[in-house]
Amino acid sequence: MRKISLEQRIIESVVELLRISETRLPIDIIESLKKAYNEETETLAKTQLKAILDNIKYASEKNIPICQDTGLITFYVKLGDEFPIRSKLNSLLIEAVKRATEEVPLRPNAVNPWTGKNSGDNTGEYIPYIHYELVPGDSLEISVMPKGGGSSYVAKLYSIPPAEKVKGLKKAVINAVYDAGPKPCPPIIVGVGVGGTEDLAMILAKKALLRPINIRNEDENIAKLEEELLGLLNSLEIGAMGFGGKTTVLGVNIEWAHRHPATFLVGIAIGCWAMRRGTLIIHKDGSAEIISHGVKI
Ligand code: SF4
Known part of the structure; x- marks a missing residue:
């Protein structure tokens, strides 16, 4: 040294x-993109995933962004x-x-x-x-x-009726990804921040994107919710770059904080395939x- x-x-x-x-890109995201490519049956979406994987390879080989x-x-x-x-x-x-x-x-x-x-x-x-x-x-x-910018453009903060709890949370996440459509260059990673204050919900949503997508939340119930949301979001079939197909979302990571009894805030931060x-x-x-x-x- x-x-x-x-x-x-x-x-x-x-x-x-x-x-x-x-x-x-971190290895968990590359592996997830390869899996999406191998499993994709829609021609246009598969072509997009191939272009993404080639892009990742060339960037790493040539040391360019x-x-x-x-x-x-x-x-x-x-x-x-x-x-x-x-x-x-x-x-x-x-x-x-x-x-x-x-x-x-x-x-x-x-x-x-x-x-x-x-x-x-x-x-x-x-x-x-x-x-x-x-x-x-x-x-x-x-x-x-x-x-x-494409992924930050579609970030959302929802204040849902506290009585709706997980039902409202699911609706908010599905809404956010549906509204985002192809704008954040899918397949995307979805970070969800639950509870806290309006600023903390967004901080947690973004921080959730720091966790590798192959590591589930340590709370078993939240881990199940992450998996369930992943399935629900992929059934939207927005697909790679908006061309339809099996993979819209590579991972859903949730972080949370205690909340005020009168609020149930849900922050949503989206990471593009180039997360x-x-x-x-x-x-x-x-x-x-x-x-x-x-x-x-
Ligand atoms: S891949 Fe990500 S950073 Fe690049 S243009 Fe799309 S949204 Fe923006």
């Missing part, structure tokens, strides 16, 4: 995390209380995003909502958006989710690994 400061090590590791996350929309960037940070760098982390992550924009390269996607002016480097007011969680230990875990995510661990001696993709850096 080169002798550099821990600050520089964080910047370089996060640039690498962004490069890998933008150019290689999987999609032209390299997304708006969100970080989820677990900061160990003995990790030596704390208040400087924000500026280090922002610096890493600027460098990744130049070096990967990433399409600049951060636009002023009022003037439409693009900042040119994927940073701006609150962007990249950074969630912090304080945890025991001396390491730093950084997950990244660069999310494309990019990656997780990096940095130890205080500077050693680092991108655990989501099994890469030591």
